[in-house]
Amino acid sequence: ADSMTSLARATSTSAPARACASASLRRAVARARAASPRAFQHRHHDNTRRDESRLVASRRSHETPLARWTRPPPSAAMDGSAPSNVPTPSDDGDDDGDDGGGGGGGVAGAHLKEALTPVFAKLKSKNWQERGAAIAELEEVMTSAPTGAFGEELAVAVFDALVPRLADGNAKVSVQAFTMLAGVLPVLGDDVTPALGSLVPALAAGVGGANEKTRAAATAASDALIESCSATSLVQHVSHSVCFGVSRAKPVLLEYLVDLAEAVYPARPQLVVKHAVPAAVTCLANEKSAAIKAANARLLRALAGCLGKEALAQHAGGISAAAKKKVEDALKAM
The missing domain is CATH 1.20.1050 (Glutathione S-transferase Yfyf (Class Pi); Chain A, domain 2)
Structure with a gap:
């Protein structure tokens, strides 16, 4: 005040x-x-439909990740066009989702x-x-x-x-900036995609910040981004922040990545293999925090559900033999 x-x-x-x-x-x-x-x-x-969108978001827990991420925007529902995060026939499947x-x-x-x-x-x-x-x-x-x-x-x-x-x-300015983003990101939607390379690491740093008010505001802004931007655009950037971001933010980022991986895999499995699998393996090899380990276990379980346990271990083996062994041991313990 x-x-x-x-x-x-x-x-x-x-x-x-x-x-x-x-x-x-x-x-x-x-x-x-x-x-x-x-x-x-x-x-x-x-x-004018933001209140209606909030009601839809309130039912998020009752949706599957795939339904949440692939539901068409209002304009697509009206004109019959496909949602932007579903590949078109001309999509060669080799891009990184940006x-x-x-x-x-x-x-x-x-x-x-x-x-x-x-x-x-x-x-x-x-x-x-x-x-x-x-x-x-x-x-x-x-x-x-x-x-x-x-x-x-x-x-x-x-x-x-x-x-x-x-x-x-100045923490007041930082909180104001995060709070502003929480309001404007749902309006911008995928218009923000070209800036994700700088925005996602900054949000991750805020989520892992020491100031409680900043952390809360950053988490609200991150939630808004995850809800409003295409999962195929986000999976690469969130995975990168899981690998290289602040440790304090990783439990939250890993939870995001669980939803993103499950949403993206049916249409764009190569993005999950290229970005989410290495992020999970990196955390499995390097992180000691109980909170990070628990969140990463949920990610590994989700990846195993998408790829299958054997295929997940094989992809980890492409990183290193040690990574494959760690993933196999982790999957056996589940």
């Missing part, structure tokens, strides 16, 4: 400048809407990028209150921009500017 009061006090002294900046952002969003009216209608429609955005969001993205340039500068301010105000301005744009405006170029630019604030030296 004190931080919010001080933030309000600091920003009130520059009300004209703040009003001018907000007006500029609103004009940019309006131009983006005009450049892509149909896309904005879809985004606005999606925003379906990625296309260009820079076209005319709409260009308007937004121009308007956000001063916001990006404020995110680097030495004044923590200005950084907090910039996060709020960025949130306004990200939740009201038309669908498709966040193409690859703009998505990368936005998260390149935002991700450092997740590790901000």
Whole structure:
């Protein structure tokens, strides 16, 4: 409460400048809407259904992982198109799941990028209150921009500017950034895919942080990402953080990876073999924490259910003979 009061006090002294900046952002969003009216209608429609989405999410525990990850988005259900995380006939099956955005969001993205340039500068301010105000301005744009405006170029630019604030030296700013992400990630959905390489490690670091409030906010943001982004895009990045991330975060990351592996395997088994299996083997070989061991045992059980125990051991043998032996011993103990 004190931080919010001080933030309000600091920003009130520059009300004209703040009003001018907000007006500029609103004009940019309006131009983006005009450049892509149909896309904005879809985004606005999606925003009005967030309460309905929460009800659907509340039934998550009653869904199988496959149903949760492959259910079509509302637009696909209406027009009969396939969900984005199910491969099309032209899919060669060899990519790493980063379906990625296309260009820079076209005319709409260009308007937004121009308007956000001063916001990006404020995110680097030495004044923590200005950084907090910039996060709020960025949130306004990200939740009201038309669908498709966040193409690859703009998505990368936005998260390149935002991700450092997740590790901000001021805990209030860090918590605000994570909290903002928890709200905007469900709106962006797969538009965030081009930025996963920087976003997922930053979220993992927050989940493993020492500050309790930061850890809680980071976990909420991570949950939002896992629920709203394609499993095929996430499995590589989550697996990498399991291998190389902070130990304190690994029990949570491994739980995510269980769901991701089970969801991805039926359509894209090569992604699970390439990313999730090495992550499980790495934890089995190197981790001593009881919490990590327990979570990794659940991952190994899930992988064995997908591949079969013998095939899982064979894939582990491709890493090393010692890895194969450890996996075989772990599977026997289950």
